[in-house]
Amino acid sequence: MPKWFVPLAAATALMFAASPFLIANAPYEATMGLVQKIFYYHLPSAWVFLLSAIVCGIASARFLFGGSPRQDRLAYAAAELTVLFGAIVLVTGPLWARKAWGVWWQWDVRLTSSLMGWMVAWAYLLVRKYGGPGSDKLAAGLALFGMANVPFVYISVNYWRTIHPATSVVPTLPVDMGVALWFAVACFLLLFVLLLRLRVYLEEQRARLDALYLSLDE
Amino acid sequence: MIRTAWLVLKKDLTVEVRSLEIAYTTLFFAVSCILFFAFALVKEGKAPEDGAAGILWIAIAFGGTLALGRTFERERQSETLRALLMAPAARPAIYVGKLLGIVALLAAAEVVLVPLVAFLFQAPLLSHPFWLAAVLLSGTIGFAAVGTLFSAMLVRARSRDVLLPVLLYPITVPVIIAGVRATAALLQPDVELALVRFWVALLIALDVVFVTLALWTFEPLMTD
Numbered sequence: 476m477p478k479w480f481v482p483l484a485a486a487t488a489l490m491f492a493a494s495p496f497l498i499a500n501a502p503y504e505a506t507m508g509l510v511q512k513i514f515y516y517h518l519p520s521a522w523v524f525l526l527s528a529i530v531c532g533i534a535s536a537r538f539l540f541g542g543s544p545r546q547d548r549l550a551y552a553a554a555e556l557t558v559l560f561g562a563i564v565l566v567t568g569p570l571w572a573r574k575a576w577g578v579w580w581q582w583d584v585r586l587t588s589s590l591m592g593w594m595v596a597w598a599y600l601l602v603r604k605y606g607g608p609g610s611d612k613l614a615a616g617l618a619l620f621g622m623a624n625v626p627f628v629y630i631s632v633n634y635w636r637t638i639h640p641a642t643s644v645v646p647t648l649p650v651d652m653g654v655a656l657w658f659a660v661a662c663f664l665l666l667f668v669l670l671l672r673l674r675v676y677l678e679e680q681r682a683r684l685d686a687l688y689l690s691l692d693e
Numbered sequence: 694m695i696r697t698a699w700l701v702l703k704k705d706l707t708v709e710v711r712s713l714e715i716a717y718t719t720l721f722f723a724v725s726c727i728l729f730f731a732f733a734l735v736k737e738g739k740a741p742e743d744g745a746a747g748i749l750w751i752a753i754a755f756g757g758t759l760a761l762g763r764t765f766e767r768e769r770q771s772e773t774l775r776a777l778l779m780a781p782a783a784r785p786a787i788y789v790g791k792l793l794g795i796v797a798l799l800a801a802a803e804v805v806l807v808p809l810v811a812f813l814f815q816a817p818l819l820s821h822p823f824w825l826a827a828v829l830l831s832g833t834i835g836f837a838a839v840g841t842l843f844s845a846m847l848v849r850a851r852s853r854d855v856l857l858p859v860l861l862y863p864i865t866v867p868v869i870i871a872g873v874r875a876t877a878a879l880l881q882p883d884v885e886l887a888l889v890r891f892w893v894a895l896l897i898a899l900d901v902v903f904v905t906l907a908l909w910t911f912e913p914l915m916t917d
Contacts, residue, residue: 539910539913539914540913582870587866587867587870588867590866591863591864591866591867594862594863594866595863595864597863598859598860598863598864601856601859602850602856602859602860605851605852605855605856606847606850606851606852606856607850607851607852608849608850608851609849609850610850610851612846612913612914613843613846613847613850613860613914616842616843616846616910616914617843617860617864619906619909619910620839620864620903620906623902623906627867
């Protein structure tokens, strides 16, 4: 593991411990009140969810056209994180929606495309696990489709009339809310980087072990 | 390139016409799906609102999965896949030929399925034949574009029958949604053509994205 890992992990843990206080101190939103505070974790996890789908897609493309197993390990790690952060988005979203819209779920463009991106990441993991030999390339092809979905998720709220808030909300936030939000974004980004590094490290060790077993057989 | 695609298509259609294996099994499966839904949902001659649109697309997606699984499986069984890949033909051309074969097959199945759904669900599906054909064709191309790519890739994988739907359905969700919404819009008493046009435009955009991605990835995925 690199030297920065443990200090950064400690710093991230401290930041995550601090962020609820910032969120609690941020002003209440006029119409939604307390539930609006879910937003401070919902939006950062959604960004990281999309980011990790992009990382997975780019690494897959490089694996597919370059053939480097390092990129493949990165893509695998990113796909697992896409599932993880997607799960946070899809749990926090309905909790908020129940209060704000009165329903848990709506077949709205952004919700549907996010769910689809999450399912693609699941399919990626299923293929990797049960596909047998050659499934790494197959999964990489799938990841490209998952990445193609990302811009669609992002712009969907601005092009369709949906009930999900548009992307223009973020720059217009009051300062106190903005500070809490950007702090949470930093927390989630750091968490993503740490988990990604840890997961890639695990895959590297696994690859080394496989190589050792192979050389033992010969 | 176009000539090669045409040759692959002609070869597939010739093989298919001799046995009609895929056509019959796909059609039988899709018709059974529709019948099940008709038993379950149509009460005293009244179908649920928009039911016909959803069920038509479910039948196409399920039947299409069966057909997609078989096209490359046939190459594998008769051990012609290697010959096909070793032929001095561009990979994208092989892909396009296979894709056209699937689209032709599904279009033939739809010719039977549409009147059946219209009959069982009392849906005025044939009131705008041109728009319905546009919706079905653009939707089928989008579905088959992804399906052809993945079924080709899965030829060598273990448990390929299970994995094809796992790969195919999450990605084709937007195609199915757009297809269902467009068909449902066509079934309204007074059709809003602007809405239909919007969904068809979205379907065509999805077709372009899917076919481009598939052509781009088919080559590296089919080598080795």
